[in-house]
Amino acid sequence: MTVIFLVMMVSSCVWLLFQKPDAILSTSLNAINDSLILALTLAGIYIFWMAIAEIATRSGLINKIAKLLKKPIKFLFGKQTEEVNAYVATNIAANMIGASGAATPAAIAAVEHMATPEQTKASPPMIMLFILAATSLQIIPTTIIGILQANGSNNPANIILPTLIVSACSTLVGIILVKMFCRQKQKDNR
Amino acid sequence: MALYIVPLFIIFIFVYASIKGTDTYGAFVKGAKDAIALIWDILPYIVAILVAVKLFEVSGLLLAICRFVAPAFQCFGIPDELAHFVFLKPFSGAGSIALYNEIIAMYGPDSYISRVASIIAGSSDTVFYIATIYFSKTNVKKLGLAIPIALFCTFFSAVLAAWVCRIF
Numbered sequence: 001m002t003v004i005f006l007v008m009m010v011s012s013c014v015w016l017l018f019q020k021p022d023a024i025l026s027t028s029l030n031a032i033n034d035s036l037i038l039a040l041t042l043a044g045i046y047i048f049w050m051a052i053a054e055i056a057t058r059s060g061l062i063n064k065i066a067k068l069l070k071k072p073i074k075f076l077f078g079k080q081t082e083e084v085n086a087y088v089a090t091n092i093a094a095n096m097i098g099a100s101g102a103a104t105p106a107a108i109a110a111v112e113h114m115a116t117p118e119q120t121k122a123s124p125p126m127i128m129l130f131i132l133a134a135t136s137l138q139i140i141p142t143t144i145i146g147i148l149q150a151n152g153s154n155n156p157a158n159i160i161l162p163t164l165i166v167s168a169c170s171t172l173v174g175i176i177l178v179k180m181f182c183r184q185k186q187k188d189n190r
Numbered sequence: 191m192a193l194y195i196v197p198l199f200i201i202f203i204f205v206y207a208s209i210k211g212t213d214t215y216g217a218f219v220k221g222a223k224d225a226i227a228l229i230w231d232i233l234p235y236i237v238a239i240l241v242a243v244k245l246f247e248v249s250g251l252l253l254a255i256c257r258f259v260a261p262a263f264q265c266f267g268i269p270d271e272l273a274h275f276v277f278l279k280p281f282s283g284a285g286s287i288a289l290y291n292e293i294i295a296m297y298g299p300d301s302y303i304s305r306v307a308s309i310i311a312g313s314s315d316t317v318f319y320i321a322t323i324y325f326s327k328t329n330v331k332k333l334g335l336a337i338p339i340a341l342f343c344t345f346f347s348a349v350l351a352a353w354v355c356r357i358f
Contacts (some may be wrong), residue, residue, distance in 0.1 A: 001325070001331055001333060002331050004242075004318070005238060005239075005242055006218055008242040008243070008245070008246045009241075009242050009245065011249075011251060012242070012245035012247075012248075012249040012251055015249040015250065015251050016245070019250070023249075024245070027245055028241050028244070028245065030244065031237075031240045031243075031244035031245070032237055032241060034241070034284075035233070035236045035241070036237075036242055036306045038236060038240070038284075039229055039233045039236055042236075043225065043229040046225040046229055047221075047225040047226065049225075050221040050222065051217070051218040051220075051222045051225070051226050052200060052218075052221065053220070053221060054218065054221030055203055055207045055212060055217040055218060055221070056203045056206075056207070056222070057217075058207070058217045059203070059207035059210045059212040060210060061203060061206055061207070066332075069278070079283070097195050097196060097199060098195075098196065099196055099265035102303070104323060104324075105224075105225065105228055107323035107324050108228065108324060108327050109327075111265055111324050111325055111327065111328060111330075112328055115328040115330055118329065119329060120329055120330055120331050120332055121330065121348040122325065122336055125202045125334070126330065126336075126338070127227045127334065127336040130321065130324050130336050130340065131336065131339055131340055131343065133315060133318050133320050133324070134314065134343065134344070135313070135314060135340070135343045135347070136312065136313050136315050136343075138311035138312065140330065141308075141311070143311075143312075144308050144311050147290065147291060147294060147310060148299045151294045151295060151298075151299040152299060152319060153299035153300055154220070155300075156299070158305075158358075159305065159308045159309065159312070162305070162309055162354045162355065162358050163308065163309045163313055165350075165354060166309050166313045166350045166351050166354055167347065169347070169350055170313055170314065170343045170346050173343055173346055174339060174340070174343045175337075175340075177339045177342065177343075178339060181335050181339070182334060182339075
């Protein structure tokens with residue numbers, strides 16, 4: 001991440017220096033403004049979903065879902081603590097129904113509990129969780145259907161099946177690639 | 191149908207919790223409290239990635255690289271009109287949704303181009319943003335093959351979308 005950040009920052013700034021040097025500062029400040037607005041929007045979404053998720057956790061519902069997903073979770077993430085399993089299950093369930101506001105906080109917590117404080121390198125289970133999110137597990141793409149509907153599509157629901165096929169294939173490819181190329185190097189590095 | 195899944199799920203959680211005798215009010219407030227702490231923790235990460243991506247976009251570098259790789263995209267069957275969209279998707283969530291809206295408005299919601307764009311939009315996510323946020327509560331900085339694999343999957347789903355839309 002450090003390298004990506006550095007490359008993007010330096011190359012963009014150098015590039016801008018030759019075109020419109022005054023844009024560097026104004027663009028950065030604009031972007032920070034945007035992030036504050038985004039954070040505020042996200043805060044609203046997270047507050048709602050984490051409140052709901054806390055109820056689901058305390059009622060034992062999350063543990064039920066975790067038990068239901070035990071086999072696939074074990075296959076994808078290997079042996080993890082109960083706590084991590086619960087967060088991962090929340091993430092997967094929330095991603096599937098398209099509640100990304102509930103999925104992201106659960107994923108952050110899952111990764112946090114998978115890592116040791118001094119760990120600087122991502123472990124295969126972390127990468128797996130990241131890939132699952134990046135390839136989208138959502139069953140019904142509600143945002144897309146909404147936009148299609150707003151633009152007068154004849155049958156916006158037509159997009160569901162092909163999206164599901166493509167999404168499933170790309171997720172599968174992602175899982176296979178992680179399983180093939182991301183091996184646990186140190187055994188204690190859980 | 192899709193409209194009812196999330197609301198029904200929320201109602202179900204409340205009903206289930208009250209049957210199990212959970213303190214729903216206390217749990218709700220605790221969850222909200224955790225959320226505020228969380229957003230405070232991840233805010234610097236959001237700022238960092240948004241500044242980098244915005245500079246990358248405004249500088250014209252993103253478009254320049256995109257123009258450079260567009261012919262290669264076409265070799266794999268991704269329509270020329272969508273090269274920019276496919277390229278923007280991993281970087282910017284808000285940017286790619288705006289571009290998606292433009293594409294739909296320009297080509298019509300039921301055109302081939304729009305359907306491919308819809309599938310791409312629905313089958314991948316903002317890779318760089320997720321990479322920043324997911325690891326924000328750890329000291330993990332080296333993501334290894336995570337981003338290359340995620341980008342490959344995004345590209346793969348775009349290629350597949352272009353093919354699937356020819357069949358459907």
